[in-house]
Amino acid sequence: MYRLILLCITLLSVTLISAQDYRWQQRAEYTMDVRLDVKTHKVTGTQKLVYYNNSPDTLHKVYYHLYFNAFQPGSMMDVRSRTIADPDGRVTDRISKLKGDEIGYQRVQSLKQDGKDIHYHVEGTILEVTLAKPILPKAKTTFDMKFESQVPVQIRRSGRNSREGIAYSMTQWYPKLAEYDFQGWHAYQYVAREFHGVWGDFDVKITIDPTFVIGGTGKLQNPDKIRHGYEKAGTKVSRPSGELTWHFLAKNVTDFAWAADPDYVHEIALVPDGPEVHFFYQPGEKTTENWTKLKEYTVKHFQFMNKTFGKYPYDIYSVIQGGDGGMEYAMCTLITGERSLSSLVGVMAHEVSHSWYQGVLASNESLYAWFDEGFTDFSADESMASILNEPNDHSGSYNGYFALVRSGLQEPMNQHSDHFTTNRAYGTSAYSMGAVFLHQLKYIIGEANFYKGMLRYYNTWKFRHPEPIDFIRVMEKTSGMQLKWYLSYWVNTTKRIDYGIKNVLSDTDATFVTLERVGEFPMPIDLLVTYADGTTELFYIPMNEMLGNKPAESTTQSRVELETWPWVNPTYTLKINKPVKSISKLEIDPSMRMADINRKNNLMELSAEMKAYEDPTRK
Numbered sequence: 001m002y003r004l005i006l007l008c009i010t011l012l013s014v015t016l017i018s019a020q021d022y023r024w025q026q027r028a029e030y031t032m033d034v035r036l037d038v039k040t041h042k043v044t045g046t047q048k049l050v051y052y053n054n055s056p057d058t059l060h061k062v063y064y065h066l067y068f069n070a071f072q073p074g075s076m077m078d079v080r081s082r083t084i085a086d087p088d089g090r091v092t093d094r095i096s097k098l099k100g101d102e103i104g105y106q107r108v109q110s111l112k113q114d115g116k117d118i119h120y121h122v123e124g125t126i127l128e129v130t131l132a133k134p135i136l137p138k139a140k141t142t143f144d145m146k147f148e149s150q151v152p153v154q155i156r157r158s159g160r161n162s163r164e165g166i167a168y169s170m171t172q173w174y175p176k177l178a179e180y181d182f183q184g185w186h187a188y189q190y191v192a193r194e195f196h197g198v199w200g201d202f203d204v205k206i207t208i209d210p211t212f213v214i215g216g217t218g219k220l221q222n223p224d225k226i227r228h229g230y231e232k233a234g235t236k237v238s239r240p241s242g243e244l245t246w247h248f249l250a251k252n253v254t255d256f257a258w259a260a261d262p263d264y265v266h267e268i269a270l271v272p273d274g275p276e277v278h279f280f281y282q283p284g285e286k287t288t289e290n291w292t293k294l295k296e297y298t299v300k301h302f303q304f305m306n307k308t309f310g311k312y313p314y315d316i317y318s319v320i321q322g323g324d325g326g327m328e329y330a331m332c333t334l335i336t337g338e339r340s341l342s343s344l345v346g347v348m349a350h351e352v353s354h355s356w357y358q359g360v361l362a363s364n365e366s367l368y369a370w371f372d373e374g375f376t377d378f379s380a381d382e383s384m385a386s387i388l389n390e391p392n393d394h395s396g397s398y399n400g401y402f403a404l405v406r407s408g409l410q411e412p413m414n415q416h417s418d419h420f421t422t423n424r425a426y427g428t429s430a431y432s433m434g435a436v437f438l439h440q441l442k443y444i445i446g447e448a449n450f451y452k453g454m455l456r457y458y459n460t461w462k463f464r465h466p467e468p469i470d471f472i473r474v475m476e477k478t479s480g481m482q483l484k485w486y487l488s489y490w491v492n493t494t495k496r497i498d499y500g501i502k503n504v505l506s507d508t509d510a511t512f513v514t515l516e517r518v519g520e521f522p523m524p525i526d527l528l529v530t531y532a533d534g535t536t537e538l539f540y541i542p543m544n545e546m547l548g549n550k551p552a553e554s555t556t557q558s559r560v561e562l563e564t565w566p567w568v569n570p571t572y573t574l575k576i577n578k579p580v581k582s583i584s585k586l587e588i589d590p591s592m593r594m595a596d597i598n599r600k601n602n603l604m605e606l607s608a609e610m611k612a613y614e615d616p617t618r619k
């Protein structure tokens with residue numbers, strides 16, 4: 001018995017080790033002690049970084065991001081923003097006009113590896129460090145850095161003096177180690193968009209003028225000492241005369257962001273069985289009323305997300321007025337605050353949902369923006385539809401995709417987010433097409449499998465940087481269907497879905513319906529037949545790549561499962577055992593979850609005398 005147990009333990013540990021070897025991940029433990037001078041807008045301080053190399057590779061170099069360097073005339077971000085066909089209105093040529101005391105920079109003053117000075121070189125927003133001693137597999141090293149930064153005038157996301165008058169939006173504000181994984185280094189020059197980071201812990205001390213209130217990632221460790229901003233609403237606490245040091249801790253995150261303003265009010269709402277949600281905003285005519293109402297929606301949104309997509313794992317989250325729109329960070333978001341209630345609730349829902357996909361799953365949003373933004377958009381829409389009791393059809397996302405197809409600007413969505421030719425193609429691919437990817441997956445595998453799979457995906461891959469194939473594998477295991485074709489067509493190509501009803505032929509007691517695959521993208525087909533007596537029947541045609549059938553989604557709708565449609569076949573004929581005079585309507589995909597670019601040929605109304613029919617709208 002003992003031997004058997006020992007054997008089992010040995011086998012189990014072998015399995016665990018090989019699983020880790022296959023998908024290892026690096027780890028970074030940051031300890032930062034910084035001071036922000038609110039007169040010069042400069043941050044000075046120290047950063048101690050303990051880096052664990054869990055890869056099988058010996059590392060001779062490491063790379064850091066120095067994001068603030070993007071906010072300088074002539075930077076790659078400046079050039080990109082001035083030359084892209086459809087520039088972001090918040091950026092345009094603003095970087096090119098920054099003066100010396102308005103630009104951003106991050107300067108390394110000294111850098112040591114395990115106590116020894118090391119060589120480094122800065123190129124734009126990337127710091128390349130040549131190690132004195134290579135980091136062996138499974139070894140760790142400690143970097144000690146002194147740095148100075150100038151906080152730029154707010155151009156995009158980070159910076160000082162936002163349009164709404166928030167003093168400091170401190171995001172991507174520290175030298176941040178680039179991620180290294182099985183694909184190598186992810187040290188991309190910052191030109192506009194998404195971020196990626198190394199899993200780890202942050203212990204951050206920020207010293208600032210005592211009139212400022214700070215909201216940020218993680219949990220404040222010394223609220224008793226700080227008090228200001230953390231007192232009950234309406235009460236005034238006398239401010240200390242010297243500067244204050246705010247001490248935050250955040251464990252198992254990939255980033256640390258914060259914002260500071262002297263006017264912030266600080267309020268808290270509790271999610272039952274969920275996190276404490278902290279709100280920081282400037283009170284006023286354009287904010288107070290809506291931010292007061294926002295709390296209730298935020299609590300409901302967390303409850304919906306916890307139940308539907310998996311439990312938020314941290315005990316705190318902060319919604320902070322700052323930035324220039326809405327942007328997700330670890331355990332917090334910065335959003336602009338002077339919005340209508342519906343806009344404020346919408347941006348909160350989107351950014352909070354990011355905690356699941358960018359925060360906890362933390363897939364590489366630079367490489368697969370759709371895998372984060374699309375999932376975020378989708379889950380936030382599902383939640384809002386549930387809370388506001390609205391239809392859950394994601395029609396906005398579908399319409400965005402159809403409009404992109406019509407514009408002729410569509411590009412494959414699986415490309416580095418910075419490299420899309422236009423902002424429009426990036427935006428629609430990442431957000432709308434990412435959301436359609438999921439709603440359409442419901443159509444393929446059925447609603448019950450879909451929601452089961454979403455929970456399983458989150459619980460399997462949280463804190464592990466999943467890749468798109470990892471998601472699809474979970475969905476394959478949950479549904480028992482093969483789905484790689486779907487991932488490949490939707491994200492790697494611009495092939496489109498278009499199915500149509502080609503013709504209807506009638507016998508004395510049977511009707512033959514021929515369907516046609518007009519587009520190149522193969523899909524399973526739901527065909528709803530409405531009979532003259534008002535009853536309906538759903539004909540389900542699986543596509544052969546799926547190696548399985550979608551289970552019936554409704555217990556009340558009668559359904560006929562037909563033979564598979566091989567994906568190479570341009571047409572498919574099915575037999576309905578009734579004469580044509582007893583059929584009144586045929587409709588492909590009545591649930592409208594298939595992103596069919598031409599729905600005109602999906603529907604056919606039949607009249608009693610009709611014996612044969614050629615759809616005149618078909619080309």
Ligand SMILES: [Zn+2]
Pocket residue numbers: 328350354373376
């Ligand atoms: Zn987003």
